Amino acid sequence: MPDYSLSYVYVFAFFVVGAIFVTLLLTLSRLVAPRKATKEKLRTYESGEEPTGQAWGRYPTHFYVFALLFVVFDVEVIFLFPWAVLFRSLGVAGLVEVIVFIGILVVGLYYAWKKDALNWY
Amino acid sequence: MPVGPFGIDPLIWAPLRLVIAVGLALFLVLNGALLQIYLERKIQAIIQDRLGPYHVGPFGLLQTFADALKLISKEDVRAAATDGWFFVAAPALVFCPMLASWAVLPFAKDIVGTNLNIGLLYLTTLGSMTVLGIVIAGWASNNKYALVGGLRSAGQLISYEIPQILALVSVALVVGSLSMIDITRSQTGPFVNVLILPFSFLIYFIAALAETNRTPFDLPEAESELVAGWLTEYSGMRWGTMLALSEYGNVTVVCAIVTTLWFGGWQGPGVDAIPLLGVLWFTLKVYAFIVVMMWIRATLPRLRIDQLMSFCWKGLIPMALVNIVAVATLALAFPNTLVPIAIANWLLVVVFVAGIPFFQRRRLATLRARARASATPAVRAAS
Numbered sequence: 138m139p140d141y142s143l144s145y146v147y148v149f150a151f152f153v154v155g156a157i158f159v160t161l162l163l164t165l166s167r168l169v170a171p172r173k174a175t176k177e178k179l180r181t182y183e184s185g186e187e188p189t190g191q192a193w194g195r196y197p198t199h200f201y202v203f204a205l206l207f208v209v210f211d212v213e214v215i216f217l218f219p220w221a222v223l224f225r226s227l228g229v230a231g232l233v234e235v236i237v238f239i240g241i242l243v244v245g246l247y248y249a250w251k252k253d254a255l256n257w258y
Numbered sequence: 259m260p261v262g263p264f265g266i267d268p269l270i271w272a273p274l275r276l277v278i279a280v281g282l283a284l285f286l287v288l289n290g291a292l293l294q295i296y297l298e299r300k301i302q303a304i305i306q307d308r309l310g311p312y313h314v315g316p317f318g319l320l321q322t323f324a325d326a327l328k329l330i331s332k333e334d335v336r337a338a339a340t341d342g343w344f345f346v347a348a349p350a351l352v353f354c355p356m357l358a359s360w361a362v363l364p365f366a367k368d369i370v371g372t373n374l375n376i377g378l379l380y381l382t383t384l385g386s387m388t389v390l391g392i393v394i395a396g397w398a399s400n401n402k403y404a405l406v407g408g409l410r411s412a413g414q415l416i417s418y419e420i421p422q423i424l425a426l427v428s429v430a431l432v433v434g435s436l437s438m439i440d441i442t443r444s445q446t447g448p449f450v451n452v453l454i455l456p457f458s459f460l461i462y463f464i465a466a467l468a469e470t471n472r473t474p475f476d477l478p479e480a481e482s483e484l485v486a487g488w489l490t491e492y493s494g495m496r497w498g499t500m501l502a503l504s505e506y507g508n509v510t511v512v513c514a515i516v517t518t519l520w521f522g523g524w525q526g527p528g529v530d531a532i533p534l535l536g537v538l539w540f541t542l543k544v545y546a547f548i549v550v551m552m553w554i555r556a557t558l559p560r561l562r563i564d565q566l567m568s569f570c571w572k573g574l575i576p577m578a579l580v581n582i583v584a585v586a587t588l589a590l591a592f593p594n595t596l597v598p599i600a601i602a603n604w605l606l607v608v609v610f611v612a613g614i615p616f617f618q619r620r621r622l623a624t625l626r627a628r629a630r631a632s633a634t635p636a637v638r639a640a641s
Contacts, residue, residue: 143272143372144372144373144374147276147279147361147371147372148358148361148362148371148372148374148380150276150280151280151283151357151358151360151361151371152354152357152358154280154284154357155350155353155354155356155357155358156350156354158284158353158357159349159350159353159354159499160350162330162495162498162499163334163349163495163496163499165330165495166329166330166331166332166334166494166495166496167334169330169331170330170331170332170333170334170494170495171333172333172334173333174335178335179335179336179337179338180337180338180339181337181338181339181399181400181401181491182337182401182403182485182490182491183401183402183403184485188339191339191400192399192400192401192402192404192405193397193400193405196405196406196409199413200409200412200413203413203416203417203567204412204413204416206571207416207417207419207420210420210575211386211416211419211420211423214382214420214423214424214427215379217424217427217582218378218379218427218430218436221427221428221430221431222430222434222435222436224431224586224589224590225434225589225590225593228590229590232586232587232590235586236583239579239582239583243576243579246571246575246576250571250572255567255568255571255572256564256568257563257564257567257568
């Protein structure tokens, strides 16, 4: 087996061990802990008030704006990583291209800033 | 017959290495849960002139063991309104990526799960997977506090992830590799990366505080307004896995990343003679940063969400981009020396630290002007 696919077997093993560990802990707790559910105990916690309605409702749109900006910048970073490794061999041309690339995104950030999208009221 | 590290046959060493790495990772995570909670309580107590835990065992050392036993034997209440499967899966979704991060972190020379050639990218990927678990926990609880906590957490974690990753890119620029082992090897001797890239370290450390929900960025669990944030509906061992193991485990992971990238990882005096000493140096360095995080928690008050967001998007991200461009330009202009990069980075640190009070004053002036403009005439006359 080539070395690089073997290293992913190792990574996978870590995930498996994590899942087994959590399952073991929760099973142990299930065996030891008492289980006496009452209607009051199973009610959603709302600081002692009677819960009204469900929590699954509408929420502020700020989160959408930041999520969109995040997607843009996160994808940018993914493109920066391969350049960062190879930039000595890519030389000045690579640097100029990346500066243009970052520049376009900075213009986008500036636009969002001026449009008041980065403020949270 | 080929001889691998420590004089062991490579064929036996390959699985043995995995067992050692998983064992060390689990040990550090469990330690994180037991020792860090004790340390946190004791250090807070010392700073606030209290005694802290001291009843159970010598100096209260067994207090967290007692807490862990109590958590296991506690009833696991699952409210009727919760979304069954997601509610159950969330603790594992937070825990597994945290544990898997240890696969690429080198504990000592040759003691590492695997030498992934995309180590840094892999760590950032796992770091963003934590958000999924937290948002799922907040949503599946079907509780208003938990939902607000989960959403705040989503906004905060995805925002601070960007400066965090940008800081990592500048390290990759200087070292020229994404493998954690190569990054450690590049810092032999006293010239560790923090002397060359102090500004990247500063950005990463601030963003890491936010990524791990530590004070002053602990809005998702702000107890004075949200009870326990996204953890509100969790109890018993499920809460223990979520908070004690995963949260403190994540703190350990980011401190280990800081140690490996900026402070020379396992390297220290005497590691060439006794390779296993590396594990000790690594752990000591990691715990030094954990103590700094606790010190920050005892010192700083919690931010408001608008301050949190604008600090990230208007402060950290532009500065991190400037940092990358500066490092890349200087590295190309002076290919044989790192001194110009170091000078530029220290200058950026000075500008950043000196700039914070200046911008804070300007922001306050704007806010006051806005408040005055929107106030009623009577209030305006009085002020």
